[in-house]
Amino acid sequence: MLSCQRGTAVPVENTFTHPYLSSTMIDVTIANFEEEVVAASMTIPVLIDFWAPWCGPCNSLGPILEKVEIASGGRIKLVKIDSDLEQEIGTAFGIRSIPTCILMMNGQPVDGFTGALPEGKVKEFLDKHLPPAAEPEPEAPTEEEDSSPDAVLERLQQAVAADPANDNARFDYVRQLLTLGRDDDAKVAFAPVIAQTSAVRRFDSLQRWMDAIDFAAPHADAAAAESEFDSKIATNKRDFDARFGKARWLMAGQRWTEALDELLEILMRDKAWNDGLARKTYIAILDVMEAPKPKVADGQIPPEDPVVATYRRRLSSVVLS
Secondary structure (H helix, E strand, C coil): CEEEECCCCCCCCCCCCCCCCCCCCEEECCCCHHHHHHHHHHCCCCEEECCCCCCHHHHHHHHHHHHHHHHHCCCEEEEEEECCHHHHHHHHHCCEEEEEEEEEEEEEEEEEEECCCCHHHHHHHHHHCCCCCCCCCCCCCCCCCCCCHHHHHHHHHHHHHHHCCHHHHHHHEEEEHHHHHCCCHHHHHHHHHHHCCCCCHHHHHHHHHHHHHHHHHCCCCHHHHHHHHHHHHHCCCCCCHHHHHHHHHHCCCHHHHHHHHHHHHHHHHHCCHHHHHHHHHHHHHHHHHHHCEEECCCCCCCCCHHHHHHHHHHHHHHHCC
């Protein structure tokens, strides 16, 4: 089972084996933990997902957990805790690696498990604690969809029009517009959610991509601009402003892996530079470069883009070093 190692655990006063898993539903912090987890678990089992955006297994398993929660028919509540941002909670639960899942019932942790489990194993785990649910209706077969860029864009536009509050559809729609070079249209589509960038990580990632495009726009001579960055870096390898400028330049041109390599050069020398700006931008690139997960059979984990997986591991090794 796949997991990302963390620091030394602190024992907790409970009887459960140390668990591990991941997802993306309600964001829980120290401020709302009592209400969203402890109080809620008095009436419905709460599955807590300890995760981090740089953790590959976390990002692979998240959709599986969301699917299992929906399939449960309201028998469980799923919440997520960013282990980087909420270290106090992680310490209290003795979290040693991620993804980690803990099942809370009646205000107490009762069980848990470790690693990127397939859907069937997650269901098996929950079935030990929950009453049986009705079998889901089989999905009707669907016709093969047109996968051309314009057809994809049209479907995403329709999805946003049908449900403006669907964050996933809006992210994919704006991302597709930016991929096709329709920057002005992307900004118009992004405007209704621009105030949510501080709360929704993937919206923040889109904003960083658009900021990079605006940063690169005034430089008419691409070769000269890139040469200027390279010259400054050659003179001083710790010129992080030049490295970051080059990374944004590469990001604007959708030269993803080159931009990630430049940001890694900063992180290997100074992980906390400029309030974690290089790490945040690195995560943003991983978000926007990763294509939507393909549909797979029940019980299977969608395959991860090998390039994205490689760069997630590289970030993990730097962050945890």
